[in-house]
Amino acid sequence: MSLRRRTLLKVIVLGDSGVGKTSLMNQYVHKKFSQQYKATIGADFVTKELQIDDRLVTLQIWDTAGQERFQSLGVAFYRGADCCVLVYDVNVMKSFDTLENWHEEFLKQANPPDPRAFPFILLGNKIDIDGGNSRVVSEKKAKDWCASKGNIPYFETSAKEDYNVDAAFLCIAKAALANEHEQDIYFQGIPEAAVPENEQRGGCAC
Amino acid sequence: MIDDEREGEIRASIEPATEDAPSSPGSSGYAGEGGDSSSTTSGSHFEIEHEEIQEDTRIEIDRISISDSHTGWIPGKRHFDEDDASLSWRKRKKHFFVLSHSGKPIYSRYGDEHRLAGFSATLQAIISFVENGGDSVKLVRAGKHQVVFLVKGPIYLVCISSTEEPYESLRGQLELIYGQMLVILTKSINRCFEKNPKFDMTPLLGGTEIVFSSLIHSFSWNPATFLHAYTCLPLAYAARQAAGAILQDVADSGVLFAILMCRHKVISLFGAQKASLHPDDMLLLANFVMSSESFRTSESFSPICLPRYNPSAFLYAYIHYFDADTYLMLLTTSSDAFYHLKDCRIRVETVLLKSSVLSEVQRSLLNGGMHVEDVPPMPHSGSSHLGQQMLPSDSPDRFKEVNSGIGGPSGLWHFIYRSIYLDQYVSSEFSSPINTPQQQKRLYRAYQKLFASMHDKGIGPHRTQFRRDENYVLLCWVTQDFELYAAFDPLAEKDLAIKTCNHVCQWIKDVENEIFLLGASPFSW
Known part of the structure; x- marks a missing residue:
């Protein structure tokens, strides 16, 4: 606990299996990319520190498993999230179609006080594949979807080529910071010092 | 000094000044870290069987950077x-960790x-994963490590x-x-x-790190x-x-608890009618006061909660040090009682000075309490004191044999x-051969184990x-009263040891006036 104000943001990464969530993480945090696919089991946790204006921010990134069998971890994983990164593969239509479910599921489980204002971001990943020739989801289609969800910021990324990865995470961090309410409710919420049942006799003599 | 729980070979001796953010990203052991404003710290994997609590084989140099300014050194x-x-x-x-239910470190x-x-996120995932199954995780054993969990809302x-x-013991801690x-x-x-599940309570705990490190330190020296x-x-x-x-x-004038202490020992205390003070609350209160340096320098009035008394409300504590060791705590429910409590303190101080209690306290500090060397060889009745050391230090009668390495009777x-x-409780002073803090800690751990098994x-x-x-003979005896x-000594004979324990109990009975606060037990009103 240092004297300087530091902020920790819980970032949840969601999307179908194989869209490149873990690869984006590895590129963003470790600056590494591996062609090999390894399914995430449950969740991976990585942290990344960055400075935004004069604030030190730590991103606690929850890289979740895309497979359905891990969805039962929902509530516990989403609790207290500050922002949510949705990822799809621009070359796989189904991964785009299921965004609707991920979005809905997240809001249901995390249950943020103001769902419309909750910071999401959408990443269309793997734009490098085949020079873009195998892509099936157009940028316009993705942007339209984002607009329908309350203007979610959209980034096209390539974890492999490290394209737009830093920019996307910086964007989500800023959005989460902007959504952060100052936490001054604690001191208002403290009840007056009250002694239960055994109330002392008399007042003070002063 | 704060003790050091670690194996001997790695010795990080000097702390860099770390008032601000962690300034040495290179020390986390990951290759390829940048030295720019952002840095990678860690990757953890949520897979219990792969959870690496054991040391790994990565070769790593524990790099200590020594910076010029030590102004930012945070004690504790x-x-x-x-x-x-x-x-x-x-x-x-x-290790001790506190985190929120969303996995944010506290x-x-x-x-x-x-x-x-x-x-921290990994820990939350483990806890939540088990909770999802309608169960709760209490203990995980991994090799020689125990992972103990406690969920409090x-x-x-x-x-x-x-x-x-x-x-x-760990759960109690x-x-x-x-x-x-x-x-x-x-x-x-x-x-x-x-x-707000996102709530981050670390700012509210700002500056209290020393309170927690001091408490954790006391787990290895304070039997309370x-x-x-x-x-x-x-x-x-x-x-x-x-x-x-x-x-x-003063308690009769609207003070809930009046407590006079010397370091972590009670000199006397008094509570308003029916108000009872739990020993754990006293421990936590004394730790809070003693570890916070600012209480020493001036009289203070601070909101404070006694969890066993009422966990959801603040009391107000007036705290004043009479000297480097002795301090008075006056607890009240009223947030505007400062001046009244100050008056109370002045009255207390006057009486303590007049009756020279404070100088007797200092003398007691010097002389210590019960020494095993002073255990009477035979149970005897009649008047008895705490061995020789209760006599004035300049008394010609004062004579203590120094039998180093022998201890008391029967080893x-x-x-x-x-x-x-x-x-x-009363604990004898440490003497040879239990001399070093390490040996003392080891003995307390042995007692702790004994306590848990009893x-x-x-x-x-x-x-x-x-x-x-190979280290000791340990004897524990529990009755209705004590x-x-x-x-x-590990070579001590059983029947002699039992006899000696009887002597010790008799001795304690004989001097109970001096070692206990009688007739004022917070629970006995």
């Missing part, structure tokens, strides 16, 4: 530049909380230890850490999490942490009476006596236990 928080990727961090024998004994965010506490302490948090913030903190009893400063009966009378006097090295009715609900309760290993824990 050590090894700030470590995280879960550091070999030195992994080798520490006892406190870590070692290392920087933010850099441990990934580790939205606050999760975890201890990872390779110290071989019993589960009950987590309870105390939670209690210490309540002392500072009350249970109202729960409502903040209800309103596992006996759930308090101890008194040995004092002539008349002096304690004089102090008690004036405390009662008695040390004892603790806990009075069940009084909620108080109170094991599954196989107990027991009345006596005699145990011999518990006695004694350590002897």
Whole structure:
């Protein structure tokens, strides 16, 4: 606990299996990319520190498993999230179609006080594949979807080529910071010092 | 000094100034880290069987950067530049973590909380995963490590230890850490999490790191942490009476509790009618006051919560040090009682000076309490004092043999006596051969184990236990009135040891006026 104000943001990464969530993480945090696919089991946790204006921010990134069998971890994983990164593969239509479910599921489980204002971001990943020739989801289609969800910021990324990865995470961090309410409710919420049942006799003599 | 739980070979001797963010990203052990404004810290994997609590084989240099300015040195928080990727961090024998139910770190004994965010998330995932199955995780054993979990509403506490302490002891320590948090913030903190699961309570705990590190340190030297009893400063009966009378006097004027202490020992205390003070609350309160340097320099008035008394509300504590060791705490429910309490303190101070209680306190500090060398060879009745040391130090009668390496009769090295009715204990002074803090810690750990086994609900309760290993003979005797824990030379004979324990109990009876606060047990009103 240092004297300087530091902020920790819980970032949840969601999307179908194989869209490149873990690869984006590895590129963003470790600056590494591996062609090999390894399914995430449950969740991976990585942290990344960055400075935004004069604030030190730590991103606690929850890289979740895309497979359905891990969805039962929902509530516990989403609790207290500050922002949510949705990822799809621009070359796989189904991964785009299921965004609707991920979005809905997240809001249901995390249950943020103001769902419309909750910071999401959408990443269309793997734009490098085949020079873009195998892509099936157009940028316009993705942007339209984002607009329908309350203007979610959209980034096209390539974890492999490290394209737009830093920019996307910086964007989500800023959005989460902007959504952060100052936490001054604690001191208002403290009840007056009250002694239960055994109330002392008399007042003070002063 | 704060003790150091670690294996000998890695020795990080000098702390860099770390007032600001962790400044040495290179120390986490990951290759390829950039030195720019952002840095990687850790990656953890949620897979229990792969959870690497054991040290890994990564070759790593525990780099210590020595900076020119030491102004930022925060006492109590050590090894700030470590995280879960550091070999030195992994080798520490006892970790404590506090985190929120969303996995946000609140406190870590070692290392920087933010850099441990990934580790913290892993802990939450484990707890939540088990909770999802309608169960709760209490203990995980991984090799020689125990991982102990304690869930308190939205606050999760975890201890990872390779110290071989019993589960009950470690869990009790987590309870105390939670209690210490309540002392500072009350249970109202729960409502903040209800309103906002993202809630980050670290800013509210700003500056209290030393309170927690001091409490954790006391787990290895203060038997009150596992006996759930308090101890008194040995004092002539008349002096304690004089102090008690004036405390009662001020307690009658609308003070909830009036407590006079010397370091972690009670000189006297008094509570308003029916108000009872739990020994754990006293421990946490004394730890809070003693570890916070600012209380020493001026009279203070601070909101404070006694978790066993009422966990959801603040009391107000007036705190004043009469000298470097002796301090008065006056607790009230009224937030505007400062001037009244100040007047009370002046009255107390006048009486203490007039009856020279404060100088007797200083003398007691010098002389110490019960010494095993002074255990009477035969049980005897009649008037007795705490050996020679209660005589004035300039008395010609004062003569103490220094039998170094021998201890008391029959090889008695040390004892603790806990009075069940009084909620108080008395511990003999350490003497040869239990000289070093390491040896003392080891003995306390042995007592702790004994305590846990005597109170094991599954196989107990027991009345006596005699145990011999290469370090000690340990003897424990529990009756309706007291518990006695004694350590002897490992070669001590059983029947002689038992006889000596009887002598010790008789001796304690003979001097109980001086070592206990009688007739004022907070529970006996």
